[in-house]
Amino acid sequence: MVMRHPGLIPLSHDHHHGLALALRCRKQALGQLKPMGPEGLRARAEEFVHFFSTSLAPHFRAEEEIVFPLINAVSAEGKTLIERLVQEHGQIRAMITRLEAGHGLGKLLFDAGDLLERHIRCEERELFPLFERDVDAKEAEVAAEKIKNLLGTRLG
Numbered sequence: 001m002v003m004r005h006p007g008l009i010p011l012s013h014d015h016h017h018g019l020a021l022a023l024r025c026r027k028q029a030l031g032q033l034k035p036m037g038p039e040g041l042r043a044r045a046e047e048f049v050h051f052f053s054t055s056l057a058p059h060f061r062a063e064e065e066i067v068f069p070l071i072n073a074v075s076a077e078g079k080t081l082i083e084r085l086v087q088e089h090g091q092i093r094a095m096i097t098r099l100e101a102g103h104g105l106g107k108l109l110f111d112a113g114d115l116l117e118r119h120i121r122c123e124e125r126e127l128f129p130l131f132e133r134d135v136d137a138k139e140a141e142v143a144a145e146k147i148k149n150l151l152g153t154r155l156g
Contacts, residue, residue: 005132007144010151011067012128014059015120021051022120025113029106041105048112052096058151060089063123066146067131075134081126088119 004012027033028044035043064086071078095112099105135143 014055018120022113022117025109029110045099062147062150075130078130
């Protein structure tokens, strides 16, 4: 098990819940979760939208305003990775509107779950190790405090 920098733990906590949701979305889309059919797809879409509004939206903000700029400042190899992650944030945000509209939910939920899982795994396996390796301890502590303050209203 990887020990994360304490400042990244709230983000990793979100990632844990996001991976579980991603799996449920894919299983729902494949008809492997009850209730099946349109009712189940609608319920899972509502769950994804709710998770986005309560967890992912502030999570993305913490990454985009705190983590990404810090890594960009200290790691040349992080720039391309961060560009991709920001693009994926945009793709996930766009999926929310489509999930709320409720059309083509089977494929959309499968794709949303797939993208969310790949995105989270990339952050855990590539982005966070860059943070832990390249960001100096003082800057990491400042970032940790900022992340805690930004996410603080929902941590407990």
